[in-house]
Amino acid sequence: MRMKMRNRQRKPSASCWNGGGRCSLPVIIWGLVGCIIVIHLCSLVRYKDTGAAHVGFGRRTVFRELEEVEEESFQIPPPRGKRSPRAVKRRGPRKQPTAVDEFLDESSDLRPFFFPDRRSAIGPTKEGNDSMYFCPARIWLDTEGNPIQAHGGGILFDEKRETYYWYGENKDGETYHAHKQGAARVDVIGVSCYSSKDLWTWKYEGIALPGEETNVTHDLHRSNVLERPKVLYNDRTGQYIMWMHVDDVNYTKASVGVAVANSPTGPFEYLYSKRPHGFESRDMTVFKDDDGKAYLVYSSEDNSELHIGPLTDDYLDVTRFMRRILVGQHREAPALFKHESTYYMITSDCTGWAPNRALVHAAESIMGPWETMGTPCVGGNKIFRMTTFFSQGTFVLPLPGLPGSYIFMADRWNPSELRDSRYVWLPLTIGGVADEPLEYNFGFPLWSRVSIYWHRRWRLPEGWRTAYT
Numbered sequence: 166m167r168m169k170m171r172n173r174q175r176k177p178s179a180s181c182w183n184g185g186g187r188c189s190l191p192v193i194i195w196g197l198v199g200c201i202i203v204i205h206l207c208s209l210v211r212y213k214d215t216g217a218a219h220v221g222f223g224r225r226t227v228f229r230e231l232e233e234v235e236e237e238s239f240q241i242p243p244p245r246g247k248r249s250p251r252a253v254k255r256r257g258p259r260k261q262p263t264a265v266d267e268f269l270d271e272s273s274d275l276r277p278f279f280f281p282d283r284r285s286a287i288g289p290t291k292e293g294n295d296s297m298y299f300c301p302a303r304i305w306l307d308t309e310g311n312p313i314q315a316h317g318g319g320i321l322f323d324e325k326r327e328t329y330y331w332y333g334e335n336k337d338g339e340t341y342h343a344h345k346q347g348a349a350r351v352d353v354i355g356v357s358c359y360s361s362k363d364l365w366t367w368k369y370e371g372i373a374l375p376g377e378e379t380n381v382t383h384d385l386h387r388s389n390v391l392e393r394p395k396v397l398y399n400d401r402t403g404q405y406i407m408w409m410h411v412d413d414v415n416y417t418k419a420s421v422g423v424a425v426a427n428s429p430t431g432p433f434e435y436l437y438s439k440r441p442h443g444f445e446s447r448d449m450t451v452f453k454d455d456d457g458k459a460y461l462v463y464s465s466e467d468n469s470e471l472h473i474g475p476l477t478d479d480y481l482d483v484t485r486f487m488r489r490i491l492v493g494q495h496r497e498a499p500a501l502f503k504h505e506s507t508y509y510m511i512t513s514d515c516t517g518w519a520p521n522r523a524l525v526h527a528a529e530s531i532m533g534p535w536e537t538m539g540t541p542c543v544g545g546n547k548i549f550r551m552t553t554f555f556s557q558g559t560f561v562l563p564l565p566g567l568p569g570s571y572i573f574m575a576d577r578w579n580p581s582e583l584r585d586s587r588y589v590w591l592p593l594t595i596g597g598v599a600d601e602p603l604e605y606n607f608g609f610p611l612w613s614r615v616s617i618y619w620h621r622r623w624r625l626p627e628g629w630r631t632a633y634t
C-alpha cells in the first residue's frame with residue numbers, strides 16, 4: 166500500500182516532463198526512476214497473478230465483499246441506579262461499567278443488542294430475505310424451527326455422504342450455580358448432532374452422545390461437565406471418534422473423554438476419560454492433518470499453557486509424544502487449521518464465560534514452535550475486536566472451493582441463560598502481510614495475516630464448495 170502511494174505522488178513529475186523546460190534535471194531523473202518503479206511493480210503484479218493461479222484470483226474477487234470492513238457503533242449507557250442483585254454483587258455498587266460488564270448484566274439496556282430476540286431469528290422455517298445469510302448472534306433455527314443447540318461445537322465433513330455434521334453441547338436445560346463460587350452451568354444433556362449440505366440449513370439428527378441420567382459415578386452423569394465435543398473420521402477404521410472435555414462440577418477432574426460410532430449421527434459409545442500424558446486437560450480440540458495423522462491440543466497446567474500431541478492411528482488415544490506450547494500465555498478455546506504448509510491456531514484468553522481478545526498463533530510444524538501473532542478481528546469497533554465480537558472461538562471450518570478462506574465459528578455465551586447462548590460465524594481469510602509485529606521476526610513478517618471480518622449479515626460466496634478451474 167505504502168509503495169503505491171509513493172508512486173502516485175511521483176506522477177506529477179511525469180506531467181512535468183511533458184510540459185518541458187521548467188523542470189530541473191533532478192526532477193526529471195526522479196520522474197524516470199518513478200516510471201521504472203511503476204513498470205517494475207506492474208510486471209511484478211502480473212507475474213503474481215499468473216503465479217497464484219486461478220484459485221487465488223477467484224478467491225480474491227469472490228471474497229472481496231466479505232473482506233470489506235463493516236463498522237459497528239454502540240455506546241455504553243451511563244451507570245443507572247437500578248441493577249439486578251447479581252450484577253451489583255459482581256461489580257459493586259458504584260463503578261463505571263465496562264462493555265463486558267454491560268454484556269454480562271442481564272438487565273442492561275443493551276441486552277437486545279447483544280442477544281436479539283426471537284423476532285429476528287434466522288432459519289429455513291422463517292420467511293423473509295435472510296435466507297442463506299449468517300447473522301451473528303441472532304437466534305438460529307433448525308429445519309424444525311427450534312433454536313440450534315450445538316455450543317462449543319465443531320464440524321465434520323463426511324465425504325461419503327457429502328454432508329456437514331455440526332456437533333456441540335446441548336445446553337437446553339436450566340442454568341444454575343452448583344454452589345456459591347461455582348460458575349454458571351447446565352446439566353450434561355449430551356452432544357447434539359445437526360446435518361447440512363449448505364452450512365446454513367441444519368437438520369437436527371438428535372443427541373449423538375447422551376448424558377447419563379442415573380449412574381452418578383459415570384463421567385457423563387448430568388451433574389458433571391461435557392464441553393467442546395469434536396468429531397474426526399478415521400479412514401483406516403471407518404469409525405467416527407468424538408473427543409471432548411470431561412470434568413466434574415468444580416473442574417478438578419480436567420480430563421478428555423473419548424466416544425466412538427460407526428455413523429456420523431451416532432449413537433456414540435462412550436469409551437473412557439483420562440488425563441492425556443498425565444496432565445490436566447480442559448479446553449481442547451482435535452485436528453486431522455492432510456496425511457491422516459490427528460492431534461489433540463489442550464489447555465493444561467492450570468490453563469497456563471497448551472499441550473499438543475499426536476493421537477494413535479485409530480484416534481482412540483494419545484501417544485506418548487507431547488509438546489508444551491504457548492507456555493505461560495494462559496490461552497484456551499483452541500481452534501486449529503492449516504493453509505498451504507502453515508498451521509494456524511486461534512485461542513482466547515481465560516476469563517470464564519466473559520468474552521475476551523482472541524489471538525492467532527502460527528507454526529511451520531504442528532508440534533511447534535508456535536509463534537503468537539496479534540488479534541485476527543477486523544471491523545466492528547475497538548470493543549468488538551477486543552472481545553472477539555463478544556464471543557469465544559470454537560472451530561475454524563475450511564471452505565474447500567476457496568483455499569485460504571474459512572468460517573470462524575464462535576460462541577456468544579449467555580451465562581445468565583446458557584441455553585440462549587448464540588453463534589457468531591464470520592468469514593476468516595489468510596492472506597497479505599501480518600500487520601502486527603511478531604516475536605523474533607526481526608521486522609520480517611514470517612506469516613500471512615489471519616483476518617476475521619465482522620459482518621452483521623453475510624453469505625457464502627458462489628463456488629465455496631468446489632475449486633475454481
Ligand SMILES: *[C@@H]1O[C@H](CO)[C@@H](O)[C@H](O)[C@H]1NC(C)=O
Binds near residue numbers: 293294295
Ligand atoms: C429485509 O426485509 C426487511 C423487511 O421486509 C427490510 O426492512 C430490510 O431492509 C430487508 N433487508 C435487506 C438487506 O434487504
Ligand SMILES: *[C@@H]1O[C@H](CO)[C@@H](O)[C@H](O)[C@H]1NC(C)=O
Binds near residue numbers: 380382383
Ligand atoms: C456406572 O458407571 C461406572 C463408570 O462408567 C461403571 O463402571 C459402572 O459399571 C456403572 N454402573 C452401572 C450400574 O451401570
Ligand SMILES: *[C@@H]1O[C@H](CO)[C@@H](O)[C@H](O)[C@H]1NC(C)=O
Binds near residue numbers: 413
Ligand atoms: C465442589 O466445590 C464445592 C465448594 O468448594 C464443594 O462443596 C463440593 O463438594 C465440590 N464438589 C465436587 C464434586 O468436588
